[in-house]
Amino acid sequence: MLIAAIDTSTIAVSVALADGDGLVARFDAPRVRRHAETVLPALEAVLTLAGRTRREITHVCVDVGPGMFTGLRVGVTTAITVAMALDLPVVSVGSLDLLAWRVALGGAHRGTVGAVLDARRKECFVQPFAVEPGEVPVPLAPAAALPPSSAAELLRRHGCSGIVGDGPVAYPEPFAGFTVLEPRYPDAATAAIVALRTIDSATSADEVTLCYLREPDAEIPKDLRP
Amino acid sequence: MRILGIETSCDETAAAVVVDGRVIESSVVSTQIALHAPFGGVVPEIAGRAHVERIVPVIREALRLAGLGPDGAGVDAVACTVGPGLIGALLVGVSAAKSLAWSWNVPCLGVNHLEGHLASPFLEAGPDAGPELPLLTLLVSGGHTLLVLVRTPTSYEVLGSTIDDAAGEAYDKVARLLKLGYPGGPVIDRLATTGNPRAIAFPRAIRDRPYDFSFSGLKTAVANHVRTNGVPDEDASADIAASFQAAVVDALAEKTQVAGRTLGIRSVAIGGGVAANAALRERIAAIGAAEGWQVHIPDRSFCTDNAAMIAAAAWWWRQVDAPLGLDASADPNLRLRRPG
Ligand SMILES: [Zn+2]
Numbered sequence: 001m002l003i004a005a006i007d008t009s010t011i012a013v014s015v016a017l018a019d020g021d022g023l024v025a026r027f028d029a030p031r032v033r034r035h036a037e038t039v040l041p042a043l044e045a046v047l048t049l050a051g052r053t054r055r056e057i058t059h060v061c062v063d064v065g066p067g068m069f070t071g072l073r074v075g076v077t078t079a080i081t082v083a084m085a086l087d088l089p090v091v092s093v094g095s096l097d098l099l100a101w102r103v104a105l106g107g108a109h110r111g112t113v114g115a116v117l118d119a120r121r122k123e124c125f126v127q128p129f130a131v132e133p134g135e136v137p138v139p140l141a142p143a144a145a146l147p148p149s150s151a152a153e154l155l156r157r158h159g160c161s162g163i164v165g166d167g168p169v170a171y172p173e174p175f176a177g178f179t180v181l182e183p184r185y186p187d188a189a190t191a192a193i194v195a196l197r198t199i200d201s202a203t204s205a206d207e208v209t210l211c212y213l214r215e216p217d218a219e220i221p222k223d224l225r226p
Numbered sequence: 227m228r229i230l231g232i233e234t235s236c237d238e239t240a241a242a243v244v245v246d247g248r249v250i251e252s253s254v255v256s257t258q259i260a261l262h263a264p265f266g267g268v269v270p271e272i273a274g275r276a277h278v279e280r281i282v283p284v285i286r287e288a289l290r291l292a293g294l295g296p297d298g299a300g301v302d303a304v305a306c307t308v309g310p311g312l313i314g315a316l317l318v319g320v321s322a323a324k325s326l327a328w329s330w331n332v333p334c335l336g337v338n339h340l341e342g343h344l345a346s347p348f349l350e351a352g353p354d355a356g357p358e359l360p361l362l363t364l365l366v367s368g369g370h371t372l373l374v375l376v377r378t379p380t381s382y383e384v385l386g387s388t389i390d391d392a393a394g395e396a397y398d399k400v401a402r403l404l405k406l407g408y409p410g411g412p413v414i415d416r417l418a419t420t421g422n423p424r425a426i427a428f429p430r431a432i433r434d435r436p437y438d439f440s441f442s443g444l445k446t447a448v449a450n451h452v453r454t455n456g457v458p459d460e461d462a463s464a465d466i467a468a469s470f471q472a473a474v475v476d477a478l479a480e481k482t483q484v485a486g487r488t489l490g491i492r493s494v495a496i497g498g499g500v501a502a503n504a505a506l507r508e509r510i511a512a513i514g515a516a517e518g519w520q521v522h523i524p525d526r527s528f529c530t531d532n533a534a535m536i537a538a539a540a541w542w543w544r545q546v547d548a549p550l551g552l553d554a555s556a557d558p559n560l561r562l563r564r565p566g
Pocket of ligand 1: 339343367498530531
């Protein structure tokens with residue numbers, strides 16, 4: 001088994017390889033933004049580092065969001081077309097789930113935690129999780145795009161004391177009362193490790209769907225309204 | 227050389243398999259017109275989302291129709307549109323093409339969308355056939371209005387272009403004024419057949435630039451006419467559509483004819499979405515017959531955006547342009563090359 005994982009849901013771009021024994025190689029560019037330019041060179045690089053070839057990949061894993069729309073599309077398109085071309089199944093993971101997984105796999109925090117990513121336009125992508133060290137994070141509410149103050153309110157309602165993600169970096173004030181946990185961004189190394197545990201959820205490339213959590217920014221012009 | 231072409235620059239998700247720039251083994255186009263119609267134009271974010279949803283099925287189908295499998299056996303290169311177009315839309319095609327080429331270990335070729343349109347007249351011609359050169363190509367779409375002198379498939383010169391709106395844009399705006407829906411080209415073309423093209427004297431071509439076009443004055447004239455005379459009934463709409471279309475076709479045809487005579491061309495071709503328009507097709511065919519030029523009017527499905535033209539252009543340019551690196555991106559503002 002060799003899982004190739006891709007995460008382009010934020011300004012960070014990462015790629016990782018994992019096999020049955022765990023992580024093999026990883027590439028992390030924390031603030032490059034240039035998703036299209038970075039993903040395939042990174043994938044090629046981790047394979048070279050690991051002394052493996054593209055033909056040895058058995059599964060593709062990709063972060064399907066929520067996050068930056070254009071970045072997500074680059075990562076997901078890359079994942080599903082590689083999967084189609086090499087006839088591989090795809091494990092989809094969510095960006096907020098990955099943040100919660102990082103906390104669970106870190107083992108230092110237990111209880112409820114809020115995953116919060118900056119969604120731009122004065123909103124956050126937010127979801128509360130129940131986290132036990134080493135265990136699958138359990139979502140306590142559906143993921144949502146909310147103004148920061150409503151996101152903070154939602155997390156308080158679910159008893160979250162800690163939050164993970166770049167939400168509090170973008171909007172410090174509404175999240176002032178929370179303990180800020182690492183990391184800021186989801187990453188492919190975590191995705192690859194998670195994929196090892198959720199491999200039964202793999203689908204064909206055609207079934208992968210992105211999680212936008214927001215309607216496209218488009219308004220029907222006045223003269224075209226019925 | 228068998229090339230899988232991919233086109234996602236605007237609102238069509240397309241893939242095609244073409245051999246040696248000429249033989250079309252498959253051409254699949256998934257149009258998003260219905261998704262954008264309520265908004266009266268292409269919405270970039272909606273286009274980006276639709277491209278990701280459709281890209282794998284469209285590529286699978288293009289391969290299947292060509293008798294190929296998703297393992298890419300028999301494909302010698304992958305080509306994609308790198309620009310011009312909507313960045314979020316282009317990136318889906320570029321990411322897909324690079325990923326397929328990487329997976330199959332074949333080169334990835336980047337194509338200028340406009341050079342794709344210019345390669346269209348060479349499709350489906352035998353190795354020794356193809357248009358007689360030099361060829362004059364009139365390229366008219368929602369985004370572009372260009373008159374191009376094609377000396378060889380890889381040597382051309384832009385003679386003129388629009389100084390304001392593209393012809394297709396004018397169609398969309400006029401259709402909206404007449405409350406005919408989106409896109410404007412086909413519906414105005416249809417309605418015009420029942421109207422009088424001489425009912426209203428809308429302004430024609432600009433005179434001071436020999437090969438340049440202008441459509442914003444025409445659009446304004448239609449808007450003023452509608453404002454002065456009120457929202458037209460069906461007959462009046464047909465007259466406006468016919469008169470507007472006559473003005474557009476006159477402008478396009480006249481400059482094409484002058485350029486062709488001046489430059490001593492042997493053949494003339496049209497391409498782009500507006501080239502699917504019946505009135506323009508008839509007029510260019512008539513001019514070609516009168517002047518003794520070979521006329522290349524592609525099937526409508528190869529006037530509008532498609533991936534066969536992208537695979538064809540990639541083949542013509544394969545020895546001029548280096549393949550794309552893994553770090554290649556899209557260029558939304560890519561332009562045609564300067565001669566030389
Ligand atoms: Zn086009």
